[in-house]
Amino acid sequence: MATPSNSDETVLNSIQARLPKLTREFIAEHYPQQVSVVHVDLLTRHGERTPVAHRIPEISPKNWNFCATGNQLHQDFLRAIGHYTNDPDTSKESAQQWQNHVFKKDSRHGGTVFGISSAKAPHPNDSSQPTAAICGFGQITDLGRQSMTALGAHMRALYIDTLGLLPASLQSGGSDDLYLRTTSYTRALESLQHTLGGLYPDPPAGSQPLRIHVRPSERDNMFPDFDCKNMVRQFVRLNTQSLERVADEYKQLYQDMLNIPSLKSFFDSEFNPGKARVAISVLDIVAPMRVHGLPLPEGIDDKLISRVAHMAAVEYLHSGWDMVALTRMQLGRLVHELAGKIAAAAEADRANALIQQPRLGIYSGHDTTLAPLLAAFGHDATAREHRAPKDLIWPPFGASIRIELLKDTTTPHPNVQPAWEESQADTTADISKVLFEKRIRPTSVPDSLYRWLPRRVHGRPSAQMNPRAARDYYVRVWYNDRILRLPTCRDPGAHHSQLGPAVCTLDGFFKQIAQFASSDKEARSECQLSRAETSA
Structure with missing residues (x-):
């Protein structure tokens, strides 16, 4: 590099x-x-x-x-x-x-x-x-x-x-x-x-x-399905709202680019700012030119490229922070799949299974793979009240998200119970019948993960649901060179007692992503697609 x-x-x-x-x-x-x-699950954008x-x-x-x-x-x-x-x-x-x-x-x-x-x-x-x-x-x-x-x-x-x-x-x-x-x-x-x-x-x-x-x-579930009619409708609506919140900044960027003759010619001859987004079209050209050392005209400098990268993310990504359902419709099936694989890895490790689950999953995708995942891992209910964060940028070339499943049988588990842990009183109920926002884990996480007595007692399956069954396991999420601090994991009792909110309890991680994970059947229903349409 x-x-x-x-x-x-x-x-x-x-x-x-x-x-x-x-x-x-x-x-x-x-x-x-x-x-x-x-x-570990590694999800990447191509180089x-x-x-x-x-x-x-x-x-x-x-x-x-x-x-x-x-x-x-x-x-x-x-x-x-x-x-x-x-x-x-x-x-x-x-x-x-x-x-x-x-x-x-x-x-x-x-x-x-x-x-x-x-x-x-x-x-x-x-x-x-x-x-x-x-x-x-x-x-x-x-x-x-x-x-x-x-x-x-x-x-x-x-x-x-x-x-x-x-x-x-x-x-x-x-x-x-x-x-x-x-x-x-x-x-x-x-x-x-x-x-x-x-x-x-x-x-x-x-x-x-x-x-x-x-x-x-x-x-494929590694990028949004634009045949999902409901997703497209919500995406357009919320995308427009996101741009309205940064209207002054957005208009200023456009005006500054109009002062660059080559870009003005592009906007005048090939581009309709009223129907297409200003930043992403420019970013797709100037970003490859910049990283490959090609000369850029006067006026297109590093500061402008950073502004373009930020505004491109506002154009297409920030709307996902505003609406859980939109993020779920974009990549909910992949989140559902990842949750199941993480649960399977924890079960296999706990049982010392003879048939070992893969230790590393690598998913090679695109910016449209990583962006909805970032929304799922960083969703904040107050986001709609704020402008897009200044560090929100388009997922760069070679970007990666790493989801680490960790185990610690030595450090005492948090002795504070998160407020949401008992929000679903009957943990044996059919989770698919619980509203997304009230779920404490995705439906791809099997009951068998919680039908286990603590390792320190017996370490064998149990007929009863045991909320302590997964408490030796934790999750940490990296994005490139930094840790993502998931909102739910900041709650008391939802993170590692020594490593802090950067390391979620397994249950805290599941709670964070539960509202973003949807099965194929749920995705079809939410997108208003029939089975025939999805397999055509």
Whole structure:
């Protein structure tokens, strides 16, 4: 990854993700000896890419020559497609059909693998020429590959070399410890490829190919389904309200960009600010140009890029903070799935199960994967009364969310009972019949997690619900280089008694995400879609 210099670090954190430095002090502070890591889910945005289309030709070159290595590796990627399968609960015939759908029969074959291949003629001032390193639009570049490899290497340094969560080699069973998932977008799958390359840089000869789970786009839950009619309707309404709250700042940014001739030409000729958003269209061009070192015209400096990144987030993300249901409709099915996997990992660890759950899940996605998750982890009921927080920015290239399941059998569990713990008096009731906002855990968390006597007593299943059953387990959520302090986990009794609100009790974590998690059936109902429509 390119190393920023001087004041570059601030703006690059708006468009390129940072990772924490793994110093001795960092490890001692966040991973004390009595705390062990049981399971991690890593959700990422792909690495640096080219713009998705050739827009603003006055400043953006038609030819992006940043894919010399990538173009060679992409051929290996195409040859390896046969190793990629869908989720294991479907037939082999279905798996083959999905592979064809994702990689061979859709619109990205035959030279359009990465995005839009046709574009307007270059601007008269564009001196770029195609080379063997030319990228397609929307393609992950060599820099993006380096960034994702660096992320994988960071994960190796932390979870293999330092904490020993995973085996050092795939030959020693590492593949059984991994759950790998990607969307059907090529840049996401190739980002996963390089993350794995950093995690396990030297796979042994003859090792089994890794199984990567891919779902066709119409059934994927890693990004919003814009066929969800109710979601789109609410999104437009609340998005407009979010912009109204920052109207002065938004108008000022637009006026400042109109003073830049190249942007004014773009707005005048290709863009309708009354129907399209001002910031995100500009960010998709200037962010890739900035991270790849392409010259930007006078007036487009780091300060302006930071303002654009902030306002792009207001345009498309802040509305999710305003309405729980909107966040749930965007990514509630994925939250539901993640909760179930975390509960399964806790159950398997507690029972010392012979069939071990994967210790690391990697989900390679997009900005539209991370943004709704950030809303779910940081939702505050008072958000609608405030302007968008100043540190709200578009999820940068290579951004990641890490959900850590921790175990501590030594430190006393908080002896204060959170106010919401008894809000659902009958914990054996069918949670699906409880209103989302009153649920204390997602419906994907099974009752069996709570039918267990404390380890210090018997450590065996019980016929009765036991609210103390999961109290050795905690959750911490990282976003790039910082910890997300989940609102529910700040409550007394909902966080680790020594590490504080940064580390939630497992129940506190479940309470935070319960209102954002929806099953497939609930999602269909809330989106006003029939089963036939969702499977068409």
